[in-house]
Amino acid sequence: MRHISLFSGIGGFDLAAEWMGWQNVAHCEFEEYKRQRLKIRFPNSISYGDIENTDFSVHRGDIDILTGGFPCQDASIAKQDGKGQQGLQGERTGLFFEFCRAIDESRPNYVVAENVANILKTNKGEDFSRILTELSTMGYNAEWRVCRASEVGAPHHSARLYLVAYSSSIRLQKDDTFFKYIQEKTLPFTWKPSGTSLQISTGGKWVLCEPPLIRVDHGLSNKLAGQQIHGYGNAIVPEIAFRIFKAIQEYHDATNIK
Structure with a gap:
């Protein structure tokens, strides 16, 4: 499987892809310090900076899976003062639409997105409806779940929304899910x-x-x-991504998707 990460941070999705034995083709990260860390850790990956100035059409037909934890600053429950929770209308979380452009240009079979759980509620739920609409317009179905770090053995909760979008040509069997390896229980x-x-x-x-x-x-x-500390604070839990990737790989292999 060939993988690209966007809003890569310190490479949580990239690390999980490496655990899977996948090829990390490229990453895209705006902050210079984090991009330097990514270059050291994943030297064979193409390194992109500003997503708004990056053309992803060069990867069209060459990528199996695209991932990204698009910015959460305008959706976080910590954003209670000033302009408040603008969600997709905010400057940072609104970069979701650049995420969509990258998806449309590269056309992967699978997309895994991550954000704070509160993205389900911003602008009275209209933001999440817009997310699903944008994906559907590009020909992707989706399933999603709030996953907690403690569900994969970490000593903290850190509830985050994960969404798996997949080509509408892919048909999941009844009761099958890409979250089957994440247990719906927490460790005390x-x-x-x-x-x-x-x-x-x-x-x-x-x-x-x-x-x-x-x-x-x-x-x-x-x-x-x-x-x-900023890098770790913004990072995803790689073990969650790994378990989602494992389910994707199994389904991909079983259906011989090209």
Whole structure:
């Protein structure tokens, strides 16, 4: 399978694709620091910067799966002041339409999108209806589910919406789903203070949920630490993507899709 990631961040989808043995053909990330990390980690992938200035038609007919966690700033529940939750009408989350352009230009068999769970509710649900309409207009069916990091064993919840769009020529069997390897249950976990950090346990070993701060000067200890924490904070959980990819691969192999 040949894969492209958009809004790539530090490469969560790319890492999951690598676990699958897929080829990471290209990634697209606006922020320079994250793009540098991607170039180091995935040196054989084409590196794109600004999605608005990138032509994806060069990959038409050459890509099996396209992924992207399009920006969530205008859909996050944390956005309660100022202009509020503009959803797809916002400057950042509105980049979903560039995501659609990339899909239409490259025409993959499968698309996996990720965003905050609140995208289901912004603008009274009209945003998500628009998302489904845009995909349908391009010839894609879709299924979606709110997935939690704790459902794949992580010691935190981090509920996120995942959507799998697939060509309308693909017909899933009754009761089949691309989310079959993600369990609809969460693992209980407890926490306790540990210096300037926290320790978390799922009933076994205690682990630090983040590295402790050594020194602080006007916030984080240094710029690099700030960039790293920002990258991890925006990242998807690769294990969730991996389990979705596994189901896609099985269905792809069983149906001999070309």
